[in-house]
Amino acid sequence: MKTDILVVGAGFAGAVIAERFASHGKSVLVIDKRSHIGGNAFDELDSAGVLVHRYGPHIFHTNAPHVEEYLSQFTEWRRYEHRVLSSVEGNLYPVPINLQTINQLYSLSLDEEGVAAFFENVREKRTPIRNSEDIVLNNVGRDLCDKFFRNYTRKQWGLDLSELSPAVAGRIPVRTNSDDRYFTDNFQSMPAEGYTRMFERMLDHPNIRIELNTDFRNVRNKVDATQTFYSGPLDAYFDFCFGKLPYRSLSFRHEHFAQKEQYQPVGTVNYPNDYEYTRITEFKHLTGQSHSGTSIVREFPETTGDPYYPVPTSENQALYQSYKKLADAESGTFFIGRLAEYRYYNMDQVVAAALLLSSKLLNNPR
Template sequence: MFDWLIVGAGFAGSVLAERLATVRGEKVLVIDRRPHIAGNAYDHLDEAGVLMHRYGPHIFHTNSQQVFDYLSRFTSWRPYEHRVLAEVKQPGTGNTMRVPIPINLDTINSLYGLSLTESEVEQWMAERAETVDAIRTSEDVVVSKVGRELYELFFRGYTRKQWALDPSELDKSVTARVPTRTNTDDRYFTDTFQAMPAEGYTKMFERMLAHPNITVRTGVDYAEIRDQVPHRRVIWSGPVDEYFGFRYGKLPYRSLRFEHKTLDQAEYQPVGTVNYPAEEVPYTRISEYKHLTGQQHPKTTITLEYPSGEGDPYYPIPRPENQALYKRYEALADAQTDVWFVGRLATYRYYNMDQIVGQALATFNRIDASLPPEAANDDEMLRRAAAGD
């Protein structure tokens, strides 16, 4: 008899499994249909011995002391500040060049052959910004800050490839995630804590799940096991529409196809990620993992990312009609008394890793406050399970 059946061994499921086992002393079964733990953050040594991320680069960053301290129980850290270049064509010349993204002072000066100061570039952007009465779409966000030309150079093509929609058709939250700077700060993130697990994400998850009260089974689907393993309650971190048998239809997601390459050279590119916003380039970005991990190796591994409408669900598509459909599933989820829905797919929202950890910790606090700890040997539950009730 398990007190909890947790579906999904990514951040949401693993954090809750660890808290329930450690704090409440309850027995937890964690399952995942993939053949490994760690969800999309899964990393491993490839055939060449290079530590790489199976599902594209995962860079940890957070402003939450609580989240950082919690994860620090299971890993030491390698300080790392992610930097990204975008390969674009220089206005007026058509020459291809790489410049920092998010757009900053160096981006503008390099693209236009200028030598503006911080105060001057702010005025330069203001002169090009378009007046938008109400910021509703991802296009509105960018053109209202930096104007049409930079929007088309950096955002329009990339967004069309990533989402198969024009930015004018997407919620403002998509491009609002990428700031615009007037200084020379070329870090992709500015969070207080920026670091990578020193031995990788998978090692961190292994330690998180290494509790005698936790049983892990990978390569197992919930539909196959839900009626076979006695359990009291469920934590679901998969797609919410899947849990309810797609009763109202499928929630739309964007996926990715990853092309991994190991090269017989020590370095491929100068930074962890290079973006390719041009629509004629079929992939959106190339990432090189040794920048992230600090690994010393004579070879290097890179990943090209090709957006797709098919495959594993990665990105909920932020449009009003999709949110309305999710609300119907959310009402079903809220009516469940013994099932908790946690994580990006279960709540149909794009979360960073640290946000999922924070959500899982907050969910645990609600569970701990509302439910008395289960007795490990509840005779009535055991009797009913044995009777097949």
């Protein structure tokens, strides 16, 4: 089987690579071991007719105009600003922690200056910053850490805050104002017809052929490609020769409520201290869909299963570097995306990286 380009994985990284090379006259074969395109951003109507994200909520946001412009070729957008509440001691509080959170939690009436002083008073100064616990304690102190962060992290990662790299908690902002949006990017919108429809348009090109339910291991020696773009787990590509890179997995329990228009007040509610699941997302908030019922998903972190999140510890990063040396030595194969690069990527970051790589290669073939 001969093709110019082999793309392994039909998520954001693979779809962008496939579209770019196909649009420049290259023949492209896209394979995916799942039965659908779109990767973890795949969405579809459930049995009740509600549009749901099968692999948990995907909220698109970016500060990169070129990413917005590129994806806008394949979708219209619905403006949506995500809001999250956290269930603590039976009450719901805005997260990221902000002025409203502090005033509600401690029955205060502070302004921005007062909240800044509050944080300064309760924080435990940590120097140097060695891990995520240091980050959180340094920012908001022990009580807020224990109420909002510590147990959520333990559920999500199976590790204590003190065992995770600073990058994990460093992603979580703390605000002194009353901005209760989860993201503050300039562009915050959802594909108007869903992610899957957007992916269908991206891959709808005469130069692109798609083969689903196809495992790379079964075809890697059967496809004659000039260049290969791999977005699967990096350790699997090299047959786990250094051992398995740890990933955190998730299981999803979807539920529909007939004749119930709304289940919760915002798109996502976190449960840091109660239950086995970490959060519940109600999809109609995200999509704006009108329906007499509503559908939700509960997320349960797991140790085994499909890989979703690279586990950010120094030991795991060292193991990744061993695999990266092998990857860098591969001729004609490029590794892109969250799993292949063993890093946490937002969707827009994946798109930006794929656009940059394809541009470099198309302008300077090697």
